[in-house]
Amino acid sequence: MKYHINPPLTGERFEVLYRLQGNEVEALAKAKDICIEQTVEFPEDLLPEGDIRDQIIGQIVDFSPCSEDEFLARISYPVEDAGGTLVQFLNVVFGNISIKPGIRVEALDLPESILNLFRGPRLGRDGLRRLLQAPQRPLLCTALKPMGLSTKDLASQAYQFALGGIDIIKDDHGLGNQPFCPYDERVYRCAQAVSDANQKSGFHAIYMPSLNFPSEMLLEKAHLAKEAGVGGFLVAPALIGFDTMRALAENDSLGLPIISHPSFLGSYTIHPSMGISHYALFGQLTRLAGADATIYPNFGGRFSFSKEECTRIVDGCQVPMKHIAPIFPAPGGGMTMDRIPGMLDIYGRDLIVLIGGGLHRQSNDLIKTSRYFRNLVEEI
């Protein structure tokens, strides 16, 4: 007797492109295994005849070689498997197989019924440009640091950066609620400092605090910051959860942009043939989870991303995904001002140039340095 699922599945499916290590036999076995492991996780020969076997499990849509010992498998899953949530969607895309070697998620191909589950970035590129009144040029970003400074000193930095013309002044991602720079005090002081600078300069800089808080306190602390006048939030999705970032982005009572930070996320990309591609992780998934910009380490900085990996992130930031807006790539990680012309050559103008510690090396005068940074970006 055939097993019928009730209500019947719609037949609509989403696709994940996996890169699989091994010769053809090995890679095909991996693909078949993924179809089972990511859905029913059940001995295939014991599955009931009918809808579960015919529809619930993954299906190999395409299988082709991509190098001597690697194959690409496009696998489709019914949209119903994703259970209507980002959490369960990630579970299907790369849950258990994150533990199996030689499997990398290369790209997601999502139908409207999956995309409609998510609002995506609140502002996206266009909205963030409007907020900052910067219709065309690359945006400028820096971080308040080093950890250990008082809120007064951090606010003084924020004032100077804003006065000099930096658009987005964010907390360093390691600023939490340390006793030497308590969050409540910090967000008031820094938001006020940036507002004061804007009054004087006529610019439209915003301050974005880092939200490194326990689940129970996240919303309260985000609202407190909003009342203090912050212009958005820095969020590390691997630390607080991709879905928690999405919830913050979709929260209308906050209504503020979010920049995603890669802290604790690197393990997904660090092995070239396992994990999740730069394109899907820093691009597609970060957009689904509602960030308006995605910070990642630029090539040639302190980290190890290649130029090609970085341009693939840009692709993931802007590949059409229906109503899910394109977002800004925000390459950072040891950038200095002499890198700017080269960065613009590669990234174009839809870019957030993030320079942190490098600004402090230029001179002690952060206003002057920020003006120089702004001029550099505007002149190009």
Next chain:
Amino acid sequence: MKYHINPPLTGERFEVLYRLQGNEVEALAKAKDICIEQTVEFPEDLLPEGDIRDQIIGQIVDFSPCSEDEFLARISYPVEDAGGTLVQFLNVVFGNISIKPGIRVEALDLPESILNLFRGPRLGRDGLRRLLQAPQRPLLCTALKPMGLSTKDLASQAYQFALGGIDIIKDDHGLGNQPFCPYDERVYRCAQAVSDANQKSGFHAIYMPSLNFPSEMLLEKAHLAKEAGVGGFLVAPALIGFDTMRALAENDSLGLPIISHPSFLGSYTIHPSMGISHYALFGQLTRLAGADATIYPNFGGRFSFSKEECTRIVDGCQVPMKHIAPIFPAPGGGMTMDRIPGMLDIYGRDLIVLIGGGLHRQSNDLIKTSRYFRNLVEEI
């Protein structure tokens, strides 16, 4: 002029043991880099003289070779850097350096002031044994599957498993809120089925649904399940966030045990010289984040963990961490009943034996199979 931090730091520090790839010069450079990258993320030569340089940054406490091209570095950080939260603690332990190659977190050595931030497992080994009235023997666990079954069929499975003597009957980790097995209906039916079976059998089985919900709905759905009579929750910390799992565990109005699932977590352990060790990830961090048991793929199953990695997980489950209770290792992933004697030899009795699909292969009679499973475990 020296920079003084206010309030002054207590001087108390926590330690992380890192394994670093490279020759002595390279590995030492990595260790020094970690001290900066994980704290101030600022050019070292530009740091102000005083407390930041002397205390805020990481300090190499020990540095020694562990193989021809690997070194162990023990690095200490002031407890204040962790900002009093699990989120920021993880940020310091392995935030940005997750993006840098050749660095693996081997172990955490935490003083009371860090451990006191966390409640740890609600029940731990002793509490879970009391709940299940199984003072000494290994515990039995299985999963309701395959995805695609109706709530009625899943509840029927739950009844049979419970009647046969399985202690913990959990949702398969892929069960979310799919239209064919809606969560609200599922938790009522399955909790009721297990309760009915307990009435008949005199056993004390519990049902644990999988909490694959958006942040906004997690607590509501957890409470609904509690009212329905579930005995705990299955939670995947990589999917909902380690800190969100902690919040669920510490929530007194729920007051239920949690089993941690490794979905989406594998990328942290899959590269042998990067990420986080099995010991620290599936053991120490899972305990800090409040799980009472930690599911991971046993050696010799469908996944790739070695016997040594599995025994290191057990070490992490029980290493003394003050009030943070020891938890149960729950090796699974393709286990079958013939593996039980061998598992008990290695793991001893403080173990949850998790067999999912393997139970269905034994026979069509799940009650009989469960009784056989129970007898096997009790007889040893």
